[in-house]
Amino acid sequence: MTDYATLLKESGLKATFQRMNMLESIENNGHMSIDAIYEEVVKKHPSLSLATVYKNIILMVENTVLVEVPIEGRKIKYELAKVDHIHLVCTKCGEVEDRPHNVNADAVFSSMTKDENFSLSKQQINLYGVCAHCQEAIAS
Amino acid sequence: MTDYATLLKESGLKATFQRMNMLESIENNGHMSIDAIYEEVVKKHPSLSLATVYKNIILMVENTVLVEVPIEGRKIKYELAKVDHIHLVCTKCGEVEDRPHNVNADAVFSSMTKDENFSLSKQQINLYGVCAHCQEAIAS
DNA sequence: CTCTGTGCAAAGCGTTTGCAAACGA
DNA sequence: TCGTTTGCAAACGCTTTGCACAGAG
Numbered sequence: 236m237t238d239y240a241t242l243l244k245e246s247g248l249k250a251t252f253q254r255m256n257m258l259e260s261i262e263n264n265g266h267m268s269i270d271a272i273y274e275e276v277v278k279k280h281p282s283l284s285l286a287t288v289y290k291n292i293i294l295m296v297e298n299t300v301l302v303e304v305p306i307e308g309r310k311i312k313y314e315l316a317k318v319d320h321i322h323l324v325c326t327k328c329g330e331v332e333d334r335p336h337n338v339n340a341d342a343v344f345s346s347m348t349k350d351e352n353f354s355l356s357k358q359q360i361n362l363y364g365v366c367a368h369c370q371e372a373i374a375s
Numbered sequence: 376m377t378d379y380a381t382l383l384k385e386s387g388l389k390a391t392f393q394r395m396n397m398l399e400s401i402e403n404n405g406h407m408s409i410d411a412i413y414e415e416v417v418k419k420h421p422s423l424s425l426a427t428v429y430k431n432i433i434l435m436v437e438n439t440v441l442v443e444v445p446i447e448g449r450k451i452k453y454e455l456a457k458v459d460h461i462h463l464v465c466t467k468c469g470e471v472e473d474r475p476h477n478v479n480a481d482a483v484f485s486s487m488t489k490d491e492n493f494s495l496s497k498q499q500i501n502l503y504g505v506c507a508h509c510q511e512a513i514a515s
Numbered sequence: 516c517t518c519t520g521t522g523c524a525a526a527g528c529g530t531t532t533g534c535a536a537a538c539g540a
Numbered sequence: 541t542c543g544t545t546t547g548c549a550a551a552c553g554c555t556t557t558g559c560a561c562a563g564a565g
Contacts, residue, residue, distance in 0.1 A: 284547040305445030355504040363497040
């Protein structure tokens, strides 16, 4: 549970009902597309406009409250900004799960990029496959 | 230099002038967006239609001749299908470079996913930072 | 010769923009 | 109160579709 009002204000954004509910939905679901966010927040706030969601996504990404998660063959999803981690992406259901970013891998990439004068700022690792849940569904 | 005609036929697609030129452009540039591909191929084939490029991209991705490369904050790029590798993405100029996929990292991810019954099929690793070329440009 | 692929123009949709009213601080 | 944010509706631009013609095998 995060204090969204504080998070927003520290990022220089006003803590509106719409923004706090967007953040809450995203945190509860982990990773969401624009329209999934809209669908969920509009339940609590029927007059919500899709345009507002778009505007706020752009603002919150610019202010690094949110991070874009690009996934092969799917709509872009968004997650709360946090330390680098690995995404397990299910190619069946599209769900994304977080896993801690392995320290060994981190060292490998850091030294690799240092060798060639590439100033590394972010590692984005997506592992695609079929999640345990979907494997069961297929087996049955 | 690849034999695009054979590559296409083996994938069950006819070897048209448009498709071969698309593949040639993509291979020469490494990674390209839809409109960059169109801009380059239309030079050799002025009557080319954007719709043809779209249709062929979809077909060639379905037949795994091409692979989608999703990048944070940029338009989707496409590359020729090849073994897993790492993308160095420059956040300044947007250029993408390939690097061999480290064997150690590979082992780490394989065992990690095996532990939890996630059937891993593809690793996608993007490292974001500023390339050597853009660092110079900033310094001067 | 047959079936696939191409080009064009129109349709479709997701996203962005401008503006007046509402709201947060 | 003042500047920011919201909601609406229109505009925009990328992507897709349908169809007649051209081209590959």
